[in-house]
Amino acid sequence: MKIKRYFASDMRQAMKLVKDDLGDDAAILSQRSVTGGVEVSASLDANLPRSDAFGPSGHRATLDNALAEARKKVSVAERGGAATQSSDQFGASDVASEAAVKRTLESIQSARSTAAPSRPSGNARGQQQTLESMRDELNDMKALLQQQLGGVAWGQFVDRTPQQAMFWRRLSGMGLSSTLCNQLIKIIEPQASAAHNWRRILAALARQLSTTQKNLVMEGGIFAFIGPTGSGKTTTIGKLATQYVLEHGPEQVALVTTDCYRVGASEQVKALGRILNVTVRVVDDPRRLQETVDSLSGKSLVLIDTAGLNHQDPNLQLQLSVLHEVRPMVRSLLVLACTSQQQVIRAAYHTYGKARLVGTVLTKLDEASSLGEAISLVAEHGLPVSYLADGQRIPEDVCLAKAHNLISRAVAISEQLPEDDEKMINEFAVSQRRDFQPAARYVS
Known part of the structure; x- marks a missing residue:
């Protein structure tokens, strides 16, 4: 051999x-x-x-x-x-x-x-x-x-960089995306104390969040509430409609629902209309929405409850195109549940982001175990937040969105949860494998 x-x-x-x-x-x-x-x-x-x-x-x-x-x-x-x-x-x-x-x-x-x-x-x-x-x-x-x-x-x-690592861990624990974490830790001052740098990071994150800074619905107009099924569109409409009725009376308010796919959806809106003594219209064919809006031209506030449909459903594209074509202009509010997973939230924005969005409504804050997923989405896409909803009570559990309040709440929720080191390290490793994005510019 x-x-x-x-x-x-x-x-x-x-x-x-x-x-x-x-x-x-x-x-x-x-x-x-x-x-x-x-x-x-x-x-x-x-x-x-x-x-x-x-x-x-x-x-x-x-x-x-x-x-x-x-x-x-x-x-x-x-x-x-x-x-x-x-x-x-x-x-x-x-x-x-x-x-x-x-x-x-x-x-x-x-x-x-x-x-x-x-x-x-x-x-x-x-x-x-x-x-x-x-x-x-x-x-x-x-x-x-x-x-x-x-x-x-x-x-x-x-x-x-132990201080950067500490802040990366805390931001990741809030549910923020790795892209946002990498941007935020770039603004710390190496010689400053940890408490000072943490305040700087939270302030920078608050500046990343855009809010409408005014109560859009109380100013009147035509608003369509769009979003996935179960995100809280109908409940949010009930809260805002009740607030308007308490301030301006029921005569100038109308509710419209195009949700004829979900069992009992239209009945829920009708029951709300009877309680508030306001006009209610049910549109069983999206093509008739223009006709319905024309019949309500005398109302100062029209709130449209839409159906939450799968992104592959052809009726969804029809619904969005009809909303875009209705005159006078229909302004859309994207309703997102903070209890949804990050993939679900991002898929919802991808599906409904082409609509004429004037803001978002973040719902179910009281049930969420993390707010970072929703915060990351609106911050990265520059989508203004209009309202925050954190309960089932009508009309109390809805308020105007304020960036610092939302951030403070996200921090408080994260401090109540146990740390998941394995998940955090995996996210850090993934962020390294991607092309590292340059840090955003912040105003100190």
Whole structure:
């Protein structure tokens, strides 16, 4: 038996050298990491199981070796990163860790692609199961590497800038997006106290929030309340309509509902109209909305309750286009429930953001476990907040939106929740992998 050794910078080059020299029947005897790359021992001997040299079993051995090498590289990256100090937030040690992970994943992918052409043609089902098993293992290894890299990056961030890390943790605990967290921690003064910098951060966040600063509904007009099902559109209309009736009387108020899809939706508006003694119109065809609005031209306030429809429902686009075409102009208020997940809130804005929005209504503040998701959305898109609703009482539980009150409430809610370090570190790692956005300019 003749054994040869091959040296290369990575597994891909080593496997290529073996195949070019000994052919597809070569058997891999051993593989280990050395200075500058890897060392592979191979042989071409009739007594060795040649058919498995680059087949499934040989592939499995190569994969196991690559995984061992990956773990070793991550360990080295962690030790090297802990000893490296830099004034840059994303220093050279982070780059080295990223490069190590990238080379390791390339080696694993190379092992899989090299083994693929020489697999036996028989037993296709067994081969497919083997491939799926290795694919799952590769995905698990990738997730593990990313998690470990995120932990290393967070540890370096804490070591270099402990005050920024503390504020990043607190802002993330409020539910704010990583983009907003990265922007806000840029404004701290290194020599100032933590209390002073925290006040600066909250003040900057409050300035990021836009509010309408006036009671739009009390000034009269035609308003459509749009948003997902269950966001609180009908209840909000009841609160605002009651406030207007108490101040101006019922004669100048009309309620209109286009929600003929949800069971009992129109009956709820009719019951509210009877209680307030105001005019109520039910529009079962959105195309008749213009006709209905024309019949209410003598009213100083018209509130339209719309249906919450799936973004793929063609009736939704029809409803939005009709609202846009109605004259005189219909001003829309987007109603968002603070109890919704971040993906739901952002999907709602994506669906209804094309309407003629003059503001938003944030509802269910009393039930929310975090306000940061809604705050991040309106801050990042410059969407003004008009009203805050925090209960079921009519008309008490609705008020004009004030930025500092909303921020104070978000902080108070976050302080009552336990910290989730794993989620926070994962979000920090994701924010590092994205292109880092320049900090926004704030007025001190």
